Amino acid sequence: MKIVIPVDANIKETDVCMSFGRAPYYMLYNTEDSSYEFIKNTAATSPGGAGIQAAQTVVDLKVDALLTPRCGQNAADIILGANIKVYKTLHPSVQYNIKEFLDNKLNPLSEIHSGYHNHGNY
Amino acid sequence: MKIALLSGKGGTGKTFVSVNMAFVAEKAMYIDCDVEEPNGHLFLNPQIEAVEEVKVAMPKIDHEKCTGCRKCVEFCRFNALAYVNNAVKVFEDVCHSCGGCMLVCPENAIVEKDKTIGKIEKGRSGEVSVKTGILNMGEASGVPIVKQLIENVSIEEELSIIDAPPGSACIVMEAIKDVDYCVLVAEPTIFGTQNLSMVHELVKLFDIPYGVVLNKCLDDENPAEKYCEENEIHVIGKVMYSHDLALLSSQGEIVSRVDSSYYAKFKTMLERIFEEVHHGTTSRA
Numbered sequence: 132m133k134i135v136i137p138v139d140a141n142i143k144e145t146d147v148c149m150s151f152g153r154a155p156y157y158m159l160y161n162t163e164d165s166s167y168e169f170i171k172n173t174a175a176t177s178p179g180g181a182g183i184q185a186a187q188t189v190v191d192l193k194v195d196a197l198l199t200p201r202c203g204q205n206a207a208d209i210i211l212g213a214n215i216k217v218y219k220t221l222h223p224s225v226q227y228n229i230k231e232f233l234d235n236k237l238n239p240l241s242e243i244h245s246g247y248h249n250h251g252n253y
Numbered sequence: 254m255k256i257a258l259l260s261g262k263g264g265t266g267k268t269f270v271s272v273n274m275a276f277v278a279e280k281a282m283y284i285d286c287d288v289e290e291p292n293g294h295l296f297l298n299p300q301i302e303a304v305e306e307v308k309v310a311m312p313k314i315d316h317e318k319c320t321g322c323r324k325c326v327e328f329c330r331f332n333a334l335a336y337v338n339n340a341v342k343v344f345e346d347v348c349h350s351c352g353g354c355m356l357v358c359p360e361n362a363i364v365e366k367d368k369t370i371g372k373i374e375k376g377r378s379g380e381v382s383v384k385t386g387i388l389n390m391g392e393a394s395g396v397p398i399v400k401q402l403i404e405n406v407s408i409e410e411e412l413s414i415i416d417a418p419p420g421s422a423c424i425v426m427e428a429i430k431d432v433d434y435c436v437l438v439a440e441p442t443i444f445g446t447q448n449l450s451m452v453h454e455l456v457k458l459f460d461i462p463y464g465v466v467l468n469k470c471l472d473d474e475n476p477a478e479k480y481c482e483e484n485e486i487h488v489i490g491k492v493m494y495s496h497d498l499a500l501l502s503s504q505g506e507i508v509s510r511v512d513s514s515y516y517a518k519f520k521t522m523l524e525r526i527f528e529e530v531h532h533g534t535t536s537r538a
Contacts, residue, residue, distance in 0.1 A: 187337070213338060
């Protein structure tokens with residue numbers, strides 16, 4: 132199974148990024164062999180609609196689950212629409228969340244925020 | 254003549270100065286371009302005579318023709334399109350109606366459909382005709398409403414007072430691009446002065462004649478006034494902070510209507526603007 136997590140840096144000890152759409156990297160983790168790689172988020176510096184572009188990246192990775200502390204409405208529409216499950220992270224540590232996920236201890240992300248895209252003027 | 258009132262931040266008194274200028278002018282059109290929170294109507298209280306909708310074009314995907322090449326998704330700089338479950342999905346709340354996706358689609362699979370993003374209310378308040386732009390909640394941009402508000406304005410009225418949105422972003426540029434004069438309304442605070450410097454930079458860029466109205470002045474040192482001195486900006490008027498004035502405003506009163514000293518003050522400001530604009534025109538000609 133492939134899972135993806137928004138992260139702050141492209142190192143193994145990195146923390147979960149508080150933002151889904153504007154995370155600098157995504158960690159793509161394979162539960163079969165514990166292998167992982169980092170994907171640069173091209174939407175991180177986008178002037179608007181970052182969540183949409185980031186969700187596109189996640190969908191194109193053909194993952195089974197997304198582990199994230201939060202997710203906006205537009206991104207959720209895309210990800211859930213592609214039948215990817217979204218779980219809420221409980222701790223800043225990426226390794227901790229992976230372990231909890233494998234032990235079925237993470238809950239589905241129930242709270243989808245309405246997004247921040249109307250607050251900027253451009 | 255078109256005069257725009259702007260300020261770097263909200264709450265400095267753009268609407269206060271605008272409605273008073275419109276009131277003291279013998280005949281004027283007041284145009285509220287602060288489409289996210291238009292409030293000039295609270296003072297002018299116009300009788301609404303007509304309402305027109307403001308529509309923008311949204312992309313509509315013909316899924317029969319779409320081959321999934323994703324050219325539109327890659328092109329959209331606003332990220333309003335995504336390709337999921339073998340279909341292009343449109344996020345209307347972030348689309349800016351640029352039409353680019355339609356141009357890049359090699360299959361002609363994208364057509365336009367109308368979407369209403371707000372409305373314009375037209376009315377009258379004594380000698381002032383009033384136009385109010387109202388953006389629907391959640392919409393990405395009020396620029397199309399401002400465009401429609403200021404369309405054909407010069408031929409409609411001799412004097413138009415444009416109450417611009419706060420800040421110095423695209424929507425403000427749209428509101429001021431064809432005006433003859435800009436009035437920058439400033440507060441006597443350091444923050445207010447910083448915001449004044451932003452709109453000052455903007456009007457210089459547009460090469461539009463401008464002047465400052467110092468609002469809510471106190472007897473203390475005024476950093477906004479100092480900024481004007483340092484940058485040789487013409488201060489066309491000064492309004493002292495007053496509890497009574499704040500009270501009248503909170504009751505939706507136009508102070509020039511109830512207090513002749515304010516009537517005279519705003520009349521003088523308008524005359525100074527007329528002088529500067531006419532002088533500028535002759536010296537340029």
